Amino acid sequence: MQVKRVAVIGCGTMGAGVTHVAAEHGYEVSVVEAGPAAAEAALRRVDDSLQRTVSRGRLTQAGAAAALDRVTMTTDLEAIADADLVIEAVFEDVALKCDVLGEVDRITAPDVMIASNTSTIPLVILAGATRRPESIVGCHFFNPVPAMKLVEVIRTPTSRPEHVAAFADFATALGKTPVVVNDVPGFVGNLLIVPYLLDAIRAFERGVADKESIDEVIKLGFNHPMGPFALSDLIGLDIVHDMAASMYEEYKDPRYSPPPLLKQYVRLGWLGRKSGRGFYSYNR
Numbered sequence: 367m368q369v370k371r372v373a374v375i376g377c378g379t380m381g382a383g384v385t386h387v388a389a390e391h392g393y394e395v396s397v398v399e400a401g402p403a404a405a406e407a408a409l410r411r412v413d414d415s416l417q418r419t420v421s422r423g424r425l426t427q428a429g430a431a432a433a434l435d436r437v438t439m440t441t442d443l444e445a446i447a448d449a450d451l452v453i454e455a456v457f458e459d460v461a462l463k464c465d466v467l468g469e470v471d472r473i474t475a476p477d478v479m480i481a482s483n484t485s486t487i488p489l490v491i492l493a494g495a496t497r498r499p500e501s502i503v504g505c506h507f508f509n510p511v512p513a514m515k516l517v518e519v520i521r522t523p524t525s526r527p528e529h530v531a532a533f534a535d536f537a538t539a540l541g542k543t544p545v546v547v548n549d550v551p552g553f554v555g556n557l558l559i560v561p562y563l564l565d566a567i568r569a570f571e572r573g574v575a576d577k578e579s580i581d582e583v584i585k586l587g588f589n590h591p592m593g594p595f596a597l598s599d600l601i602g603l604d605i606v607h608d609m610a611a612s613m614y615e616e617y618k619d620p621r622y623s624p625p626p627l628l629k630q631y632v633r634l635g636w637l638g639r640k641s642g643r644g645f646y647s648y649n650r
C-alpha cells in the first residue's frame with residue numbers, strides 16, 4: 367500500500383513535528399485538533415517548526431510556504447475520512463487514545479492504516495479499542511521530529527506485516543530511519559535509556575559524584591552529546607518519571623522504579639528545561 371494523504375490527530379509537540387515533516391515531503395496533511403484555540407496554536411506550531419528549518423538553511427521560504435499550504439487544520443474528526451494513513455498523537459492517556467482510535471475506526475475505511483504515536487502504552491491495548499487490531503501499528507518518533515532521524519515502528523502480534531512495512535516506507539520517505547520493534551513497554555529506546563537515566567540519579571543520590579561530574583564522564587568518556595542529567599532535563603523529569611513508573615508497573619523490576627529524588631523534583635514542579643529548573647537551572 368502507498369500513502370498519499372495523511373491525517374494527524376493531536377498537533378502538540380509531536381503532532382506538529384510529524385505534520386511539518388510530512389508536509390515538507392509533499393504529503394497532504396489533514397490535522398485534527400481539540401478545539402478552535404488549540405487548532406490556531408497548532409497551526410502556529412507547525413509554521414514555527416517550518417521556520418526553524420528555514421533559519422537553519424535546510425528549507426527555502428517558498429518550500430516552507432508550500433508545505434504549510436498542504437496542511438489543513440480542522441476540529442472536525444470526520445476530515446480524516448479520505449486519509450490512507452492516520453497518525454494519532456494526542457496526550458499519553460490510555461482512555462483518551464482508546465476513545466480517539468475507536469472514532470478513527472468508525473470513520474475510516476477498513477483498509478486504512480492507523481498509527482498511534484505513544485511512548486509507553488502497550489499497542490495491544492490501543493489496538494483493542496478498534497474492530498480491526500490488525501490495522502494498528504505503533505510509531506515512536508523522537509523529539510524534535512524534524513531533527514531526529516529515528517522512528518521506532520512497533521508491531522503487535524496482530525499487526526499486518528504489509529502495514530508495518532508500509533509505515534516503515536513512509537518513515538523512510540520522510541527522511542527517517544525506521545527500526546521495527548516488538549510491542550514491549552519502552553520499545554527499545556526507552557527500555558534501555560530509562561534505567562540508564564535512573565542509575566545516574568541513584569549514583570548522584572548515593573554521593574558517587576556530583577551531577578556535573580557524572581555528565582562530564584558520560585560526555586567525554588563515551589562521546590555522548592550530553593550526560594544523563596542534561597538529557598533528563600531535556601526530556602522532562604515528569605516524562606522520565608512517568609515512563610519509568612509505567613515500565614515498573616509492567617516489569618516489576620527495581621531498575622525501572624523511579625528514585626525518590628526524581629519523585630521529589632517532579633512534586634516540586636522542577637521538570638527540567640520546560641519549567642526553567644530541573645537538575646540544572648535554565649533562563650527562559
Ligand SMILES: NC(=O)c1ccc[n+]([C@@H]2O[C@H](COP(=O)([O-])OP(=O)(O)OC[C@H]3O[C@@H](n4cnc5c(N)ncnc54)[C@H](O)[C@@H]3O)[C@@H](O)[C@H]2O)c1
Binds near residue numbers: 380466
Ligand atoms: N514529547 C515527546 O518528547 C514525545 C516523544 C515521543 C513520543 N511522545 C508521545 O507522543 C504523544 C503526544 O505527545 P506530545 O508531547 O506531542 O503531547 P502534547 O501535549 O504536546 O500534544 C497533545 C495534543 O493533542 C491534542 N488533543 C488532545 N485531545 C485531542 C482530541 N480528542 N482530538 C484532537 N486533538 C487532541 C492537544 O490539544 C495537544 O495539542 C504522546 O502519546 C507522547 O507520549 C512524546
